[in-house]
Amino acid sequence: MISLLFCLAVLLFFFVVGFFIPWLGGVLLLVGFPLAFFDSLRNFKKAKNNGGYYFTDKAIKKQKKLQELADAERIILVDDKSNHSYDSYGDIDDFFESLSIVWTDHDSDDVIDIEFSYKNSIDERSRRNIILDTVSINNKNEVYLRGFDMTAEDDRTFKLKRITSKILFDGRKYSKKEFLDDVLYLDSSEFL
Numbered sequence: 001m002i003s004l005l006f007c008l009a010v011l012l013f014f015f016v017v018g019f020f021i022p023w024l025g026g027v028l029l030l031v032g033f034p035l036a037f038f039d040s041l042r043n044f045k046k047a048k049n050n051g052g053y054y055f056t057d058k059a060i061k062k063q064k065k066l067q068e069l070a071d072a073e074r075i076i077l078v079d080d081k082s083n084h085s086y087d088s089y090g091d092i093d094d095f096f097e098s099l100s101i102v103w104t105d106h107d108s109d110d111v112i113d114i115e116f117s118y119k120n121s122i123d124e125r126s127r128r129n130i131i132l133d134t135v136s137i138n139n140k141n142e143v144y145l146r147g148f149d150m151t152a153e154d155d156r157t158f159k160l161k162r163i164t165s166k167i168l169f170d171g172r173k174y175s176k177k178e179f180l181d182d183v184l185y186l187d188s189s190e191f192l
Contacts, residue, residue, distance in 0.1 A: 010036060059104050066134065066146070066155075067096060099136035099144060103184050112147075112183065117165035118158055125164065130156065135184060143180070143191045160191075 010032055017024055047053060105112065112132035119125050130147040133155070137143055143160035166173035169183055180188040 006036075053100065053102065056106075058106055059101065062104055062106070062134070063101055098138050100138075101134050101136050103135035103186060105133050112169065114145075114147075114179075115168040116163045119162045119164050121162075126151070128156075128158065130158070135180075135186070137191060141191050 013028075017028060113129070114132055115127065115129045117125060118128045129150040130145070131150070132145060132147040134146045135143060136146065144157050145160060146155065146157045148154070149156040160176055163176060166175055167179045168174075169179065174183060177188040177192055180186045180191065
């Protein structure tokens with residue numbers, strides 16, 4: 001979208017310059033139009049190679065930053081009955097690598113501060129308040145919300161399917177479908 005708006009602005013600039021200085025406008029059009037065209041083709045190829053999703057350089061940097069954070073976090077589970085420990089570092093790394101980001105907070109002008117009830121993998125329920133950073137999907141199109149959890153005071157990832165309440169945002173409660181469609185402007189029919 002930004003690339004298209006930029007191309008239109010540059011094209012308008014070239015026409016204005018061309019009106020007052022015709023030879024300079026012609027030169028700018030001959031140089032600028034092919035550059036904009038090839039830039040659009042490059043972006044299209046990036047999106048095609050990414051499963052139809054185009055990520056800006058900022059989103060890619062943010063994804064790398066999140067990956068570095070995931071690499072830095074190590075979860076060690078210790079079995080009390082033995083001296084063996086299990087390092088799930090590789091599993092977490094594989095999990096984050098399998099996710100594709102479909103929304104990031106730079107897509108929105110506002111901070112997305114949401115609250116919901118969540119049931120974790122061992123059926124413990126808790127109320128969560130997070131500042132949403134990214135929305136990702138796995139290869140099964142299951143949606144994951146990642147953001148700063150105010151309760152845990154750390155970045156956390158939540159599976160949308162395990163949210164047991166409506167999502168409270170900006171004083172209004174949204175169903176999962178409404179939240180994806182109306183707040184994040186994603187097509188929920190692709191994920192739910």
